[in-house]
Amino acid sequence: MGLSRVVLFKAVLAAMTLGVLSALLACSSAPGTSTLSSTTPGTKTTLVSGTVTISLVAQNTAFNKSTLIVPAGASVTIDFNNKDSVPHNFSLYANSSATPPAIFQGPAIAGPATTTYKFTAPATPGTYFFRCDIHPSQMTGSFVVQ
Numbered sequence: 635m636g637l638s639r640v641v642l643f644k645a646v647l648a649a650m651t652l653g654v655l656s657a658l659l660a661c662s663s664a665p666g667t668s669t670l671s672s673t674t675p676g677t678k679t680t681l682v683s684g685t686v687t688i689s690l691v692a693q694n695t696a697f698n699k700s701t702l703i704v705p706a707g708a709s710v711t712i713d714f715n716n717k718d719s720v721p722h723n724f725s726l727y728a729n730s731s732a733t734p735p736a737i738f739q740g741p742a743i744a745g746p747a748t749t750t751y752k753f754t755a756p757a758t759p760g761t762y763f764f765r766c767d768i769h770p771s772q773m774t775g776s777f778v779v780q
């Protein structure tokens with residue numbers, strides 16, 4: 635009961651959002667009253683933001699996340715926090731063979747320090763591979779592009 639109410643509420647919110655956007659884009663004739671009768675519910679996925687920010691911590695020669703998930707082609711920002719005194723970085727490769735050139739290779743930083751890495755996610759969905767190039771056997775993970 636409670637859950638279904640929440641689901642309904644979210645559905646109404648989504649419908650309202652779509653309704654407003656549809657009204658803005660198409661000058662709908664009845665924008666204020668069409669919250670549950672939007673004609674374009676299927677466009678929802680195209681409204682997902684093309685940017686994503688990920689927090690990634692390096693500590694004790696390990697990343698705090700083993701899987702990162704981003705939309706295809708998204709503008710990715712990684713807020714990188716190296717809590718170790720030794721240098722770490724973040725690099726993205728097509729797969730775990732990590733054959734150069736990297737899709738993205740962030741400059742290594744010695745900690746404790748933070749930096750920001752920005753790059754564009756691959757346009758092709760799939761499971762890619764990230765690692766710290768200084769510790770390629772200890773600091774690795776899956777970078778999933780959806």
Ligand SMILES: [Cu+2]
Nearest residue numbers: 722766768769
């Ligand atoms: Cu490292």
